[in-house]
Amino acid sequence: MAEPATSPDIWSPDWVDPFAPTVNADDEYAQLVDALREVQEAITRSRPTPGAAADAAVTLRETARRMRAFEVDEDSQIAGKRWEIAGKGHSLAPVLHIDTVTDTFARGTVTIGRFHSGRYAMNGGVTPLIFDELLARLANSGGRPWARTAYLNVNFRAPAPLHTELTVTGELTGQEGRKRFLRGAMHHGDILVADAEGLWVELRHEQTQDISRNLEGRDR
Known part of the structure; x- marks a missing residue:
């Protein structure tokens, strides 16, 4: 089991992803996001009375009001940039635990609850979210310049069960100039439930410079 994260600097989020196996975290922001995921799952599983709803x-609107007092721009937000923990501090996609990372290969596990259900199995629209997280992070690791998703094709082979650990793998299969080709697979035990192949395109120099200027401007 991974060791707990050691005092991550969550107040200085960065777009640079030091892609590595995930660790456990129990700091205040991680607890906040975990609580939000609990709310999502609980509401999905409930049939409340009108009064309870x-x-x-x-209560939820009051929480939103309190969080709006801390609103920042996208470059400064924490959500999606807690690279060291499963889910990256974001509540949109299922929580992907990364256990193996090399320059050309990555593997992780994910368990789907009813919030991401599509009638007794994982919703088909959720599968690409999982693949995109793993493959995009792999595409941009190993010292490679920043690239963006050009396409991601997903084949659904079998229903992906809920409340069951699934294994997700990604592989960088080749590069031609600015194009990076990747493929992924999702298994339930020995059963292939989905596979994917995608293309990531490296940003041109001027595009990278524009992003860098935006980030530098934030720090002034």
Whole structure:
């Protein structure tokens, strides 16, 4: 089991992803995101009375109001940039635990709850989210310049069960100039539930410079 994260500097988020196996974290921001995931799952699984739904809506709107007091721009937000923990501090996609990383290969595990269900199995739209997280991070690791997803094709081979650990792998299969080709697979035990192949295109120099200027401007 991975060791707990040691005092991550969550107040200085960065777009640079030091792609590595994930670690456990129990700091205040990680707890906040975990609580949000609990709310998502609990609401999905519930059939509340009108009164209970109204009371919960008041509570959630109050939480949103409190968080708006800390609103920042996208470069400064923490969500999606907690690279060292599963889920990166974001509640959109299922929590992907990374256990193996090399320059050309990555593997992780994910367990789907009813929030991401599509009638007793994982919703088909969720599968590309998982592949894109793993493959995009691999495409941009190993000292390679920043690239963006050009396409991601997913084949659904079998239903992906809920509440069951799935294994997800990604592989960098080749590079031609600015083009990086990757493929992925998702298994339930020995059963292939989905596979994917995608293309990531390295940003041109001027595009990278524009991003760098934006990031530098944030720090002034």
